[in-house]
Amino acid sequence: MLIDYLKDLILHHFGLKPTADQTKVIDSLAQFILSPDADAVLIVRGFAGTGKTSLVSALVKTLEQLDRECVLMAPTGRAAKVFSLYADHPAYTIHKRIYRQKSIDKDSIFTLNFNMRQNLLFICDEASMIANDEYLSGSIYGTGRLLDDLVHFVYGGKGCRLILMGDTAQLPPVGDEESPALQDDYMSGFGLHVVSHTLTEVVRQADSSGILWNATHLRTLLENEDIFDFPKIRFQGFPDVKNIPGNELIEALEECYHRDGEDETIVVNRSNKRANIYNNGIRAQILWREEPLESGDMLMVAKNNYYWTEKTNLELLANAQAEGKKPEEAEIVPFDFIANGDTAIIRRVRNERHFYGFTFADATLEFPDYDDYEMDIIVLLDTLQAEAPALTQEQQNALYNAIMEEYSDNPALRSKTEKLKALRKDPYYNALQIKYAYAITCHKAQGGQWTNVFIDQGYLTEDMLTPDYFRWLYTAITRATKRVFFVNWKEEQTLKDTCSG
Numbered sequence: 001m002l003i004d005y006l007k008d009l010i011l012h013h014f015g016l017k018p019t020a021d022q023t024k025v026i027d028s029l030a031q032f033i034l035s036p037d038a039d040a041v042l043i044v045r046g047f048a049g050t051g052k053t054s055l056v057s058a059l060v061k062t063l064e065q066l067d068r069e070c071v072l073m074a075p076t077g078r079a080a081k082v083f084s085l086y087a088d089h090p091a092y093t094i095h096k097r098i099y100r101q102k103s104i105d106k107d108s109i110f111t112l113n114f115n116m117r118q119n120l121l122f123i124c125d126e127a128s129m130i131a132n133d134e135y136l137s138g139s140i141y142g143t144g145r146l147l148d149d150l151v152h153f154v155y156g157g158k159g160c161r162l163i164l165m166g167d168t169a170q171l172p173p174v175g176d177e178e179s180p181a182l183q184d185d186y187m188s189g190f191g192l193h194v195v196s197h198t199l200t201e202v203v204r205q206a207d208s209s210g211i212l213w214n215a216t217h218l219r220t221l222l223e224n225e226d227i228f229d230f231p232k233i234r235f236q237g238f239p240d241v242k243n244i245p246g247n248e249l250i251e252a253l254e255e256c257y258h259r260d261g262e263d264e265t266i267v268v269n270r271s272n273k274r275a276n277i278y279n280n281g282i283r284a285q286i287l288w289r290e291e292p293l294e295s296g297d298m299l300m301v302a303k304n305n306y307y308w309t310e311k312t313n314l315e316l317l318a319n320a321q322a323e324g325k326k327p328e329e330a331e332i333v334p335f336d337f338i339a340n341g342d343t344a345i346i347r348r349v350r351n352e353r354h355f356y357g358f359t360f361a362d363a364t365l366e367f368p369d370y371d372d373y374e375m376d377i378i379v380l381l382d383t384l385q386a387e388a389p390a391l392t393q394e395q396q397n398a399l400y401n402a403i404m405e406e407y408s409d410n411p412a413l414r415s416k417t418e419k420l421k422a423l424r425k426d427p428y429y430n431a432l433q434i435k436y437a438y439a440i441t442c443h444k445a446q447g448g449q450w451t452n453v454f455i456d457q458g459y460l461t462e463d464m465l466t467p468d469y470f471r472w473l474y475t476a477i478t479r480a481t482k483r484v485f486f487v488n489w490k491e492e493q494t495l496k497d498t499c500s501g
Contacts, residue, residue: 006030009065013058019201022051028195029059032163033068033121039155042163043127043196045182047219048478049212050199052165053086056123060087063121070121073097075129075146077335077342077369079447083125094124096336098153099141101310110336112142112149115157122154126447127166127181131173147181151190168198169219170475171446171468210238211480218474227470230460232495233486240482243489244454252485254286256452262287262298263345263368264451267439267487268476270458273387278439278456280385292381293361297346300437300444303390305338307430308377334370340390341444343368343437356402358382358395360431380431390433403429442472445479453480456487 007030011018018026025044032042046052063070072091074080084091099110124130132147142149154162164181172179180186184194202216214233221231235241244252256265267282269275283289289297312333320330348364359381367373383390391399403426407419423429445453455476460469477484 003030003034006033006062009062010055010058013061013065014054015058016051016054016203019051019203021197021199021201022055022203025055025197025199028197029055029163032161032195033063037193038159038161039191039193040161041151041187041190041192041194042161043182043184043187043194044163044165044199045168045196046165046199047167047169047202048215048474049202049209051203052167052199055199056125056165057087059123060089064089068121070123071097073122073124074126074447075124076126076447077339077367079126079129081369082447082449091125093335093339094130094146094150095141095339097122098149099336101336110141112153115153115160117157117160119159120157121161121163123163123165124150124181125165127164128168128170128172128179129166129446130179130181131176132180133173133175148190151187151192155190155192167478169215169222169471170478171443171471174443177467208238210234210241211477211484213238214241214484215474215477218470218477222467222470222474225467227465227467230462230465230490230493231470231473232493233489234495235486236496240480241484241486243494244485244487246488249454249487250281250285253282253454256483257286260451262438263343265438265454266445266448266450266452266479267454267456268442268445268479269439269456270441270472271387272389272435272441274456274458275435275439275441276385276387279436282438283436291349292352292359292384293346293349293363293379295346295348297349298437299344299346299365299434300440301338301340301342301344302383302433302435304340305430305432306336307425307427308375308432309333309335309337311427312375333375334373335367338367338432341447344434347374352381355428356399356406358399358428358431360428365432378427378431380433383433383435386435399429442476446475448479449481450479451482452485453477453483454485454487460490 007026010026010029028042032040044052060070072083072087072089073094074083074091075094077093080091080093098113100113101110130147130150132145154160166179166182168179168182184196187194202212218231221227233241235243253265267278269278316332317327317330344365344367346363347366350362352359352361360378361381362376363379364374364376403423404419407413407422413419413422453476457473
């Protein structure tokens with residue numbers, strides 16, 4: 001039978017003896033591919049170490065062997081890059097695939113694209129991160145409800161369907177208690193026929209991996225709602241997890257930077273304030289950087305920005321036309337906007353200046369999650385040290401008012417409409433808001449992976465013991481591929497070896 005042949009192909013590319021959980025998922029994958037049900041959606045929930053990554057890689061290889069096209073997606077650029085690496089297949093951000101800009105020379109409004117494809121399978125990883133709240137998703141895109149738009153785009157194509165994969169033990173989108181894209185009932189609300197499986201059996205050497213052992217322990221506590229005591233971390237017997245006292249932190253970070261690189265080491269905190277302390281300490285005591293920004297500095301974008309990609313695309317279009325090329329032959333920026341949480345590396349920085357009560361600089365940024373693409377951008381330095389995630393509303397209003405006041409002296413901008421139109425094209429009003437990226441919050445780390453992860457949970461009291469905290473710790477631990485360092489971890493949160501005397 002065809003379904004048996006398909007299952008055998010997936011198993012062949014899987015390359016391992018599947019667990020009972022994995023066998024069920026392989027059966028469902030084969031049935032889903034062959035099913036004529038145009039309204040079916042498959043949800044695969046998998047915890048750390050349960051083989052979800054290997055299964056999807058086997059599925060992609062099977063589809064390639066059958067000349068069946070599929071599209072891989074993830075909510076962020078970093079998550080898409082990770083997905084692409086383990087699936088050995090190109091992956092894109094959801095925004096890149098489902099939205100289109102109305103016009104390159106108009107305001108940066110993106111509308112939901114038309115899915116003109118037929119019988120195409122869309123596979124979305126890290127689905128726990130997909131928000132469906134207009135305020136959180138950003139209404140400049142489609143309806144502002146990312147999950148709604150994703151479903152309507154995919155199922156708008158004849159015979160096209162969606163596979164959603166994710167980990168329900170990870171942090172849900174900001175403001176949500178659960179991840180809507182991984183809930184059967186929620187997805188059924190779209191009129192879809194939901195098939196779902198949850199991979200629970202850890203197969204990736206949990207006995208020798210402290211990362212997996214502790215992640216599984218935390219997940220079990222969450223599942224059993226055993227969240228009223230401080231969770232205990234087991235260090236003994238695991239070379240990949242370590243408790244680091246504060247006086248050894250600098251040396252440990254230096255060793256990781258030297259061995260694996262700054263881009264493979266991250267500190268995860270519970271607040272921007274704590275992240276600032278780490279970032280300043282790392283830059284001063286390890287990297288010996290004195291200026292606010294220097295070449296080589298690693299940054300994280302603090303707020304979505306649509307201006308600089310549009311401006312750069314217009315410049316590339318003008319350059320192409322000057323060379324006698326057709327518009328469609330022009331080079332374009334490989335991403336539609338610079339997203340909150342994207343990472344960037346300073347390649348050149350110059351011309352620091354003070355305008356409107358704020359500090360700006362010209363910078364050439366390299367975006368490692370987008371094939372190291374470089375772009376010249378004006379960056380706003382004030383957010384580097386701010387405790388808020390980005391400019392506060394009060395600061396944003398102050399910048400707005402200062403620029404609008406300057407426009408009052410410009411005779412070419414008489415009406416408020418003309419001033420607002422100029423404001424939307426003002427490079428200072430649209431300066432990229434940035435933070436240092438050596439230490440970040442867990443939501444910013446989600447979707448990424450690093451060789452070394454340092455976790456500082458800060459001051460913790462019993463009233464902070466909520467499901468959100470357990471998910472925070474689980475998500476932080478599972479960002480690491482090789483080593484986790486727990487900074488100043490408390491004795492009462494350390495699991496003792498009951499077999500020792």
